Amino acid sequence: MRLSELSRRSGVATATVKFYLREGLLPPGRRITATQAEYGEEHLRRLRLVRALIQVGGVSVAAAREVLAALDDDSLDHNERLGTAVWSLPHGRPAGPDEAADPATARRRADRLLELLGWGYGPATETTPPAYGMLVTAIAALERLGYPCTVEDLEPYARALGRLAEHDLDLVERYGGTPDEQVEAAVALTVLYEPVLLALRRLAEAEESRRRFGSH
Amino acid sequence: MRLSELSRRSGVATATVKFYLREGLLPPGRRITATQAEYGEEHLRRLRLVRALIQVGGVSVAAAREVLAALDDDSLDHNERLGTAVWSLPHGRPAGPDEAADPATARRRADRLLELLGWGYGPATETTPPAYGMLVTAIAALERLGYPCTVEDLEPYARALGRLAEHDLDLVERYGGTPDEQVEAAVALTVLYEPVLLALRRLAEAEESRRRFGSH
DNA sequence: CACCATTGGATAGTGTCACTATCCATGCTT
DNA sequence: AAGCATGGATAGTGACACTATCCAATGGTG
Numbered sequence: 001m002r003l004s005e006l007s008r009r010s011g012v013a014t015a016t017v018k019f020y021l022r023e024g025l026l027p028p029g030r031r032i033t034a035t036q037a038e039y040g041e042e043h044l045r046r047l048r049l050v051r052a053l054i055q056v057g058g059v060s061v062a063a064a065r066e067v068l069a070a071l072d073d074d075s076l077d078h079n080e081r082l083g084t085a086v087w088s089l090p091h092g093r094p095a096g097p098d099e100a101a102d103p104a105t106a107r108r109r110a111d112r113l114l115e116l117l118g119w120g121y122g123p124a125t126e127t128t129p130p131a132y133g134m135l136v137t138a139i140a141a142l143e144r145l146g147y148p149c150t151v152e153d154l155e156p157y158a159r160a161l162g163r164l165a166e167h168d169l170d171l172v173e174r175y176g177g178t179p180d181e182q183v184e185a186a187v188a189l190t191v192l193y194e195p196v197l198l199a200l201r202r203l204a205e206a207e208e209s210r211r212r213f214g215s216h
Numbered sequence: 217m218r219l220s221e222l223s224r225r226s227g228v229a230t231a232t233v234k235f236y237l238r239e240g241l242l243p244p245g246r247r248i249t250a251t252q253a254e255y256g257e258e259h260l261r262r263l264r265l266v267r268a269l270i271q272v273g274g275v276s277v278a279a280a281r282e283v284l285a286a287l288d289d290d291s292l293d294h295n296e297r298l299g300t301a302v303w304s305l306p307h308g309r310p311a312g313p314d315e316a317a318d319p320a321t322a323r324r325r326a327d328r329l330l331e332l333l334g335w336g337y338g339p340a341t342e343t344t345p346p347a348y349g350m351l352v353t354a355i356a357a358l359e360r361l362g363y364p365c366t367v368e369d370l371e372p373y374a375r376a377l378g379r380l381a382e383h384d385l386d387l388v389e390r391y392g393g394t395p396d397e398q399v400e401a402a403v404a405l406t407v408l409y410e411p412v413l414l415a416l417r418r419l420a421e422a423e424e425s426r427r428r429f430g431s432h
Numbered sequence: 433c434a435c436c437a438t439t440g441g442a443t444a445g446t447g448t449c450a451c452t453a454t455c456c457a458t459g460c461t462t
Numbered sequence: 463a464a465g466c467a468t469g470g471a472t473a474g475t476g477a478c479a480c481t482a483t484c485c486a487a488t489g490g491t492g
Contacts, residue, residue: 003440015481018440035439035487048361054479056357058274061479079429086418119423131418138411141272145264147404148387149412156383157409158416160376165420167372169428171364188363190421193373195354196365197417198410200374202302202347204381205406207335212385213295219469231452234469251458251468270450277450 003029006039010047017047024065025050027072049188057191063090071183078179085187087130106140113151117158168193219245222255226263233263240281241266243288265404273407279306287399294395301403303346322356329367333374384409 007014020026026046029037046068053059053067070076070084110132114120120128142149168189175185223230236242242262245253262284269275269283286292286301326348330336336344358365384405391401 019480033488052357052361056354082425086421114419119419129419129422131415131422134411134415135419138272138408138415141268142408145268145404145408147401147408148391153387154412157380157413158420160380161413161416161420162423164373164376165417165424168421169424171369175364185363188361190418192354192358192361192363194414195350196358196370197373197377197413199347199350199354200377201381201413202406203330203335203345203351204374204377205302205384206345206347207378208381208385209298235451249459
């Protein structure tokens with residue numbers, strides 16, 4: 001199909017598709033003539049994934065490019081590709097220089113939590129996932145505002161998410177398809193389930209609040 | 217204290233503090249002279265909350281203003297204030313016009329899920345929390361990409377978050393303090409725990425992936 | 433074969449948003 | 463009285479995700 005059809009079928013403006021091509025988020029089409037190119041179904045799927053990452057996941061164009069590069073890196077095996085791709089996802093908002101100062105307490109608390117859970121492998125190493133940094137930053141923010149976030153407060157969250165992670169990976173495996181599609185599914189499900197999680201949390205809080213305080 | 221001290225103690229640039237004052241995120245200080253104003257501890261706390269909302273929570277200035285306005289609205293009682301404040305939090309990214317089309321399937325699925333859980337009150341009404349819209353949008357995105365998100369897939373997430381919501385509200389009640397502080401705590405904890413949740417999920421997935429596929 | 437709309441690559445522009453730099457009249461400090 | 467700090471107003475900055483315009487080469491049509 002032509003670029004314009006790709007645009008029509010995906011609901012993305014042609015100018016935007018061109019932009020993604022330019023930015024390397026979408027591989028170039030097969031050149032037919034000097035001025036025309038042919039795109040396939042895989043371009044359509046890729047385009048939809050890009051939109052999901054950027055619009056739903058709030059991933060920046062640059063971060064999306066890295067994620068997709070990992071998906072396409074043939075020098076990696078299945079597991080490495082999966083790890084690298086999820087690794088490249090944004091690690092929360094970049095911490096400003098002012099708040100980076102002394103997250104020592106937060107770091108210690110995160111370490112104690114992970115030790116308690118039996119996750120991870122002691123103190124941070126180079127193989128520590130970026131999510132570790134996300135956690136430390138988030139804990140530091142709570143601390144600086146004086147809100148409770150002791151290990152005991154955090155543990156139930158961690159346990160619950162541990163159980164959900166099994167479910168997440170079941171979904172990915174069940175999704176089956178080719179290895180390529182499975183890696184893509186892992187990325188997509190990681191990102192696309194985040195808003196689901198946050199929405200369900202808000203709904204759950206509203207429901208619990210209704211139960212406790214009645215009214216509404 | 218003076219504006220400059222407020223800036224120093226909070227680690228926020230004076231120009232930015234002025235900006236927040238201008239934008240109404242921070243109430244004006246008590247005017248001492250024609251050119252100077254005095255700020256108190258409550259300004260410092262509010263400033264930190266603003267930073268948390270904007271930097272950690274990714275809340276826009278406009279949305280933060282609405283949230284804070286609800287916190288300060290004396291015409292509301294405790295519960296109303298809490299509801300209105302959390303209500304004003306951003307409901308995920310605003311859905312573009314292209315994807316707003318026909319979320320009927322997603323809506324039906326969300327309704328069935330909520331019915332199964334015994335949450336909510338049947339089909340959407342004007343008292344349905346904005347989080348309902350977040351959920352529908354997120355489900356629609358998953359569907360359009362062809363990823364699994366049946367009611368059965370979503371239920372474990374919802375159940376887990378339902379249990380966590382009890383814990384959330386326990387934290388808020390335990391936080392005690394004045395009613396004002398409690399409402400503030402509800403907002404802060406709702407927003408500040410989101411990155412904690414997402415980080416723990418990523419870590420849990422990494423851990424589970426390590427268990428299943430070994431290596432690393 | 434002549435004509436013109438379409439295609440797609442390149443370039444530069446737009447709108448938004450969260451700040452941030454500058455100016456300046458005032459007034460506190462010594 | 464000198465000189466610097468304060469804080470209000472105004473305009474500017476940089477990042478980012480597009481988006482509008484131009485244009486040469488092409489493909490379909492009569």
